[in-house]
Every structure is written in structure tokens, then in C-alpha cells.
Amino acid sequence: MAQCTVRSSHCPTICASCSAxxxxxxxxxxxxxxxxASRSRAPRAHTAHRPxxxxxxxxxxxxxxxxxxxxxxxxxxxxxxxxxxxxxxxxxxxxxxxxxxxxxxxxxxxxxxxxxxxxxxxxxxxxxxxxxxxxxxxxxxxxxxxxxxxxxxxxxxxxxxxxxxxxxxxxxxxxxxxxxxxxxxxxxxxxxxxxxxxxxHPRWWVERLRKAWPAQWEAAVAAGNSHPPMCLRVNRRRSTPAAVVAEFAAAGIAARVVGEDGVLLDRPLAVARVPGFAEGVVSVQDAGAQHAARWLGAQAGDRVLDACAAPGGKAAHVLELADVELTALELDPRRARRIDENFTRLGVTGRVVIDDARQPARWWDGRPFQRILADVPCSASGVARRNPDIKWLRRAPDLARFAALQAEIIDALWQTLARGGTMLYVTCSVFDEENRAQIAAFCRRHDDAERLLIEGRPEQQLLPTADHDGFYYALLRKRP
Missing domain, CATH: 1.10.940.10 (NusB-like)
Known part of the structure; x- marks a missing residue:
């Protein structure tokens, strides 16, 4: 369907006003x-003579x-x-x-x-x-x-x-x-x-990708139309990717190592059939999302905040990699329960708080965090192949609303970050309004913020590929 700001969400066709x-x-x-013509024979109440x-x-x-x-x-x-x-x-x-x-x-x-x-x-x-x-x-x-x-x-x-x-x-x-x-x-x-x-994809979506990524947009669109890959994250406290791949091979499951902690299956499996899942050896997490914990770089003893944390995959990954004091903040009580469930299955410990990231006065105890993972709400345009309703529900004006919400969240979180501490900004979006433009505007508002390189780059935009979904990462440091 084409973008239309006035049509009903039930509108099933592209009308003249929806396309230039x-x-x-x-x-x-x-x-x-x-x-x-068919309406004379259209649905009607059935009589006793015609059940x-x-x-x-x-x-x-x-x-x-x-x-x-x-x-x-x-x-x-x-x-x-x-x-x-x-x-x-x-x-x-x-x-x-x-x-x-x-x-x-x-x-x-x-x-x-x-x-x-x-x-x-x-x-x-x-x-x-x-x-x-x-x-x-x-x-x-x-x-x-x-x-x-x-x-x-x-x-x-x-x-x-x-x-x-x-x-x-x-x-x-x-x-x-x-x-x-x-x-x-x-x-x-x-x-x-x-x-x-x-x-x-919606026309407005394609136009934005084409403008932002003239050399890559077609590959990104094609990947976004494919069936999503199934990637597992190995709990480093319980095994290694190489050991998991070997165990899977023995069970007739083809897989390969991706990244530092990931195992990518050749063919998706029902979670109940994944060896080691129930025992907390592995979790289902896209390879692109697994960068978050590594790029956050939390060290033993750090106070860490994962804002907008549900279902808890990134928070659990941080806890698997380092002994930190972690707070997982989530607004939705139902989704917050999944954080606790994941922590229990994986054998890690963190504090789960149900509250609004934009209101630190209600949940922050005043002790600064050394690391903040700001995994903010977004258009989810980078994971649309997993959630295909996104392509039908999103409209171009939604991006401005998401960007405004994101700005509120990261401005509030910045108050809780220690001097010299770092905040990793993360979205699963492919749109500049939520990513590059958002971080540029943040740095203009906060003269105590400086950009840090992530693997030699000031930011990392992952477009969807056969191996991973679309994500954006930027690392910010609060000057001492």
C-alpha cells in the first residue's frame, strides 16, 4: 500500500490520491x-430451510x-x-x-x-x-x-x-x-x-533507503523480504560457540559460528527442539543484536543500566560476559516478567525495575552508572522480516514521533551517567531520523558528550543481510 495520511487502516487498495x-x-x-452484482447474493441470515x-x-x-x-x-x-x-x-x-x-x-x-x-x-x-x-x-x-x-x-x-x-x-x-x-x-x-x-515495501520506505544508502538499498530491501535467520547466543559461563556447533553437528543440526558469541543455524528450529536452550546454554538472539553487549564494554564491578530492557536478551548477555551490578529498566510489567524468566534460565542475576526511562527521579537512587545501554523504542524497520506487520502499520510521520520519544529518553538517561562513563545508543531501525540525525542532535544539545569509535567508525549502521537484521549503534562518552 502507498502512504496515505487520511485513509483508514482498512483501505485495501492504492487509490489515485495515494500515489504521485x-x-x-x-x-x-x-x-x-x-x-x-454479487451483493444480491451477498451474505444473509440463513433460514431453517437452508442451514x-x-x-x-x-x-x-x-x-x-x-x-x-x-x-x-x-x-x-x-x-x-x-x-x-x-x-x-x-x-x-x-x-x-x-x-x-x-x-x-x-x-x-x-x-x-x-x-x-x-x-x-x-x-x-x-x-x-x-x-x-x-x-x-x-x-x-x-x-x-x-x-x-x-x-x-x-x-x-x-x-x-x-x-x-x-x-x-x-x-x-x-x-x-x-x-x-x-x-x-x-x-x-x-x-x-x-x-x-x-x-x-511501502514507497516512502524505499525512497528513504534509496536516498540514504544508494549503493546498498536494493540488497537491504531484498534481505528484508527474506525469511529471517535463526541465530543463537552462547552463554559464555556455560559453553563456547565452537563446542555448541560440535554438539549440534552430532545431533544432525547444521550450524556455524558467527561473531564472538553466536551460532547461526542453517535452518530454523522450534525453540523447544534447540539443544541446551532449556538449560541456559544458548538463547535466541539475532547476530546483529549480539554486538550490543560487546560494544558496551562493561567491566567487572561496573554499575550498568539497560533501559527499555525487555525481553532481556542484551542485559543477560552483559551479565554473561562480566560480573556487574545491572539494573534492567522496563516500562511494561508484562514484558518485564520475561526479563526475570530469561535471567533465571541463564543463571544470571540483575535487578528488574518497572518504570519510565524518561522519569529518573522515580527510579534512580542517585548513584551514577558507568555504562548505559539505551536500546530505545523505534520503528523496528530493521527487523520487519520478523514482524512483517510493521511494513503495513508504519507511516512516514511515525518516524518524527519515534525520534521525539528517543530524544526524551536519552536526555533523561544522560543525567544518570557518571563522568567518564559511556552510553551505547541502539535501535533496530534503518532510518536516519532515528539514528544518525538523532545522535547528531543529541551531541548539539550536550556539550559534555563526545563520540567514541566503534571498531574504527563513529557509528555502526547494520543493514539487513542473510546473517543478521538491521541495527544502529553509536557510543557516547560523558566528558570527565
Missing amino acids: DPQPAAAPASLRVSVT PPPPPPSDSLAYALQQAAVLVDAVLAGGNLNEHWEALLGANPEWSDATRGAVRDLSWGTLRDYGRGDAVLKRLLDKPLAAPYHALLLVAVQRMETRPDQVHTVVDQAVQAVGATAPGLRGVVNAVLRNVVRRADEVDAWRRQDEEALHR
Whole structure:
């Protein structure tokens, strides 16, 4: 979808006001499916003479399409994908592993392939369907593109899925999806001509990357569309990366060492199947995020603050590397519980405080910290492949709001830093407003701040690659 500051989050199409670029001609009206005509047969209350069709079996593709559409529709309405996914799992505890996997794969895949479905549906429908059924079409079209060997099965199962709740729309869904099959060459052309469909990112997002990283933006976008890698962090108090790789190899799990503490799996595994996870030998943490503890450089005896600490991966890594007095600060009580859980599993000890980083008078005891890890809230644009709803929910104006919040947090944290102490600023963003520009503005506000080099550079911007997600790091020292 293109950026639009006035449209509803349910808006399923790119309208003329959402794009400055001329759009390719839509399909002739005679070849498009009429939603208006179908409304005489649209969903209506069933009578005793016509009982509603039974729901699809829970082990069917129709059921998986239907449930994935529930998640996609929730995101298009502005909801958080992970929260709705957990709610859906809670409401369906009887689901098999196969059903859970199918629903997750379909919903995450549809959201990751931002713009691909809309580039097609806006040309094949004279008017958009109601949001839940538009979401079902998005899921079905994505499945047809990624599994071309199943296109006829997908059509049949999508018709069954919609028939369970809206029998009057079976003809519309059938006609749209059969057009996708029959007009495959046109469908490919529509996607190539639509910049958002081509790059699978919002147009404003691509424009910012192209401007900031003219030589790297295409690779970053491509990596952001891929399935995320699964990286583990080895608890140095309990093992080493080389030993873990050897143990995995003996168990038939292919992996390699990355960085100083990481092990990158060739293929992702369910966490429950990762050897050593329950025992605290390893944690799941992206290789790019593992730089934080190393670049913070905490030494034994330091007072360390990890602000905005949940779920506690970076704080735990600091404690694995050095005997420090660590405070993990988190605003959300539910997320703060995960910090304690991770500390317990890993056998490390830190103090967890639930409060607002912007209000040190409420939680700071007046004793300065030698090290502060400022892992601030951000657009999460560097981890969108893990959380594909981000591409659908973020808008360009959001960056200014994030930047303002970040500035409040780091200004407040700076008060608690000891003279000669260091603060590591971290985001999982790829946008300059939250990164380079943010730190430049901070240094203008604080004449006692100086930049320190990180591996020979004044800052480290990691764009997404096959091995890691996108992160930004800057190290600041408070002059003595």
C-alpha cells in the first residue's frame, strides 16, 4: 500500500490520491469481477430451510486460509500481529502443530509480501470486498504465487473458506482467483509495474533507503523480504560457540559460528527442539543484536543500566560476559516478567525495575552508572522480516514521533551517567531520523558528550543481510 495520511487502516487498495506516479491501466471493466452484482447474493441470515455450511475441517487448507485471513485482517485494522497470533492460539489450544504452522506461514508470508496482492486485486475487482474477505483473497493470492503447483487447490479451498461464513461471495472469490490463474502474464506485469509490489515495501520506505544508502538499498530491501535467520547466543559461563556447533553437528543440526558469541543455524528450529536452550546454554538472539553487549564494554564491578530492557536478551548477555551490578529498566510489567524468566534460565542475576526511562527521579537512587545501554523504542524497520506487520502499520510521520520519544529518553538517561562513563545508543531501525540525525542532535544539545569509535567508525549502521537484521549503534562518552 502507498502512504496515505487520511485513509483508514482498512483501505485495501492504492487509490489515485495515494500515489504521485501514474498507475498502469486497470483491466477493462468487462474483465473485472463485479462486487456490486454479487451483493444480491451477498451474505444473509440463513433460514431453517437452508442451514449454514459447516466450517472447514481444521486440518484443511481452507481452514488455514480462513484463520490466516483473520490475522491479516487484524493487522490491516491496525492490530499487532504477535498479540493477535497469541490470542488466536489461546482460543484454539486443540490445534495440531501442522495447523499452527500452516496458519503462521500463510499469515506471515502474506504480510511479508507487502503490496503483491493489492497490485492484482485492485485490477480484478470493480470495488474492494469487505475487509475480512479482502484479507482472505490476499492470503489466497500469496499462496498461489508462492506455491504455483497448488493454484487449483487454492482456488477450491478459498471458495470453501469463504462459503463457511459468506456463501454469497463464493462466486466472486472463485472468479477473482481463476482470473489470477488465467491471466498469469498480466498479473506478473502488474506486479513489475507497481513499485510497492516489486520491492514488497511501502514507497516512502524505499525512497528513504534509496536516498540514504544508494549503493546498498536494493540488497537491504531484498534481505528484508527474506525469511529471517535463526541465530543463537552462547552463554559464555556455560559453553563456547565452537563446542555448541560440535554438539549440534552430532545431533544432525547444521550450524556455524558467527561473531564472538553466536551460532547461526542453517535452518530454523522450534525453540523447544534447540539443544541446551532449556538449560541456559544458548538463547535466541539475532547476530546483529549480539554486538550490543560487546560494544558496551562493561567491566567487572561496573554499575550498568539497560533501559527499555525487555525481553532481556542484551542485559543477560552483559551479565554473561562480566560480573556487574545491572539494573534492567522496563516500562511494561508484562514484558518485564520475561526479563526475570530469561535471567533465571541463564543463571544470571540483575535487578528488574518497572518504570519510565524518561522519569529518573522515580527510579534512580542517585548513584551514577558507568555504562548505559539505551536500546530505545523505534520503528523496528530493521527487523520487519520478523514482524512483517510493521511494513503495513508504519507511516512516514511515525518516524518524527519515534525520534521525539528517543530524544526524551536519552536526555533523561544522560543525567544518570557518571563522568567518564559511556552510553551505547541502539535501535533496530534503518532510518536516519532515528539514528544518525538523532545522535547528531543529541551531541548539539550536550556539550559534555563526545563520540567514541566503534571498531574504527563513529557509528555502526547494520543493514539487513542473510546473517543478521538491521541495527544502529553509536557510543557516547560523558566528558570527565
